[in-house]
Amino acid sequence: MSTVTTAPDQLPETEAQGLGQAWRDYVGRVRGGELGALPSVLALISLVVIFTALEGSTFFSAFNFANLITQSATIVVLAMGLIYVLLLGEIDLSAGFAAGTAAAVLAVTLTQRGWSLPLSLAATIITGVLIGLFIGLIVAKLGIPSFVVTLAMFLALQGLMLIIIGEGGTIPIRDDTVRALMNSNMTPVAGWILFGVVVLGYGFTTYRAMSVRRKSGLVTQSAQVWLIKLVLLAGMLGTAVFILNQERSRNPNLTSIQGVPYVVIVILVLLVVLTYNLTRTSFGRHVYATGGNAEAARRAGISVARIKIYCFIACSSLAAVAGILFASKDQSVSPSTGGSTTLLYAVGAAVIGGTSLFGGRGRIRDAILGGLVVAVIGNGLPLITDASGIQFIVTGLVLLIAASVDALSRRRAIASGRL
């Protein structure tokens, strides 16, 4: 029997991949158009360098670092939801007002009706689920483009919000737990415990995955590469926790402000759970398949309509979570909650983070990277210029650059792929 020798013959390597191999693989992927986190990390670093150089003392202070986190949190959570629909090559323009509508439900039930917190939170999330179910059914079953459906919902949900909130205009949030989410911090010790849990958890799960692969006789990264990644992660997170644990109150004798904001826990839990959902389950695999080639997914026996409906539900439900964060941050809900530039910044964050507008490519962590870039711009620019117009223009430009990187890397991937 003959063997095939037409293409460059290379037997699959079986031993562990060392540092050199890992680096060559990475360079190869980037050259082939799989840029991953590279552009957003570069953008983040250069923005921080620029702002530090221009307005070092104020920009790079602990107070501002904590601000960055709370400012980006709502956008990050919205973007996480949007990534589900962007992966399908769809869009949800109504996610901002889905957040607003859910926040309105939270405010009305909690403040006006006096429901218990768990009940009220459940109602808030269910609001998101129902909105997503509605959008998903129309997109999947009637085949109307999501752009049109969610544009209609963008208007309709604003109306629904007005009706739910009623004549009063603004409903205050008085519940301490909800208010604490975006306005309070863990004790420094709790911050270090969180750090330990995350680093050990990451180290343990990646190590276990590695040993499973080795036991199955598959190629795996070497322990050296694993350790370097772990140390890098620990270094970055450790620095962040250390900075956040500094006293950042203007007047420490009156009130002490230090520690990791509580909302970081929400973001971390969502990051882990959603990443698992998208990368380690059949459902997640089917989401990528549907976004990559819907016809191939259909022929493989995947119910494309069902996948679409679930993704829109995920998007609107996560928008509802963002709604809770909005309510916490403002300590009230008004008809403008979730409006204005909210949705655009969230889509921008996902795309800047590396999620493709063409579908099939993106990760949950993109929301965090992109959300930080958006927040750094919003945070750093006002220190340099008073013109708020500049901020819109710069954010718009960054989004445009991100979309161009997306389109160009896609072209590159196609060119390097099909001969």
Next chain:
Amino acid sequence: MSESNSSQPLLTLSKVNKSFGAVHVLQNVDFSVRPGRVTALVGDNGAGKSTLIKGLAGIHSFESGTYTYEGTPVHVTDPKQANALGIEVVYQDLALCDNLDVVHNMFLGRELTKGMGLDEAEMEKRATTTLSGLSVRTLKSVRQNVASLSGGQRQTVAIARAVLWNSKLVILDEPTAALGVAQTDQVLKLVRRLADNGLAVILISHNMNDVFQVADDIACLYLGQMAAQVDAHEVNHGQVVELITAGRSGDLGLPDPSTTGAVA
């Protein structure tokens, strides 16, 4: 190189018919496929090749006639049923997802799970075993995205995916139509290996060189009728072309209308 002529057919069609409205696309077609052999299905455009294949794969069912599989009559009415029988189709336009890697594509829609999550290690192991069982050595890594593969490599992945499920019959609809010379050769050798591993293979092709390079049997459809199903070694290039274009060649094929009085 191939099994003896006397092996039992895996699949036999007898006098099957299929119409679309007033168009009688398949007329009393007889067809059989044996394990360990590549059966080429040839015929001009519109002869009914795809219709025949879709009937086998359960995409639509035959109206009359018998469909016998492993000696028992079956009624295959949907693709899942065909899969359960061990029938896999590799479509002409490859049903692969560019954004997923080779393993993900091979298991798409039928992922192996362990607990709540995917069993990536087991899937990768099985994919690697299947590929090496087919002597596929051209893939650098089964973890690269399908987008980075050449046309021939993509076709290889699509075929390997069909073989993964302990299939007994693999149907390939023009697998080399879009490939260059070297890649065509690569895919044809793979097709040959499938049969050598004991599978039954149906190969639809318009390319006579391909057909004569790999086929053990040649079945020729002419305007919805089975003109002839013959051993590939008993016919030459010219005869097959005549069967395709005229439905007969010498004493092979459909009866001559001028001697039987039938009207073509």
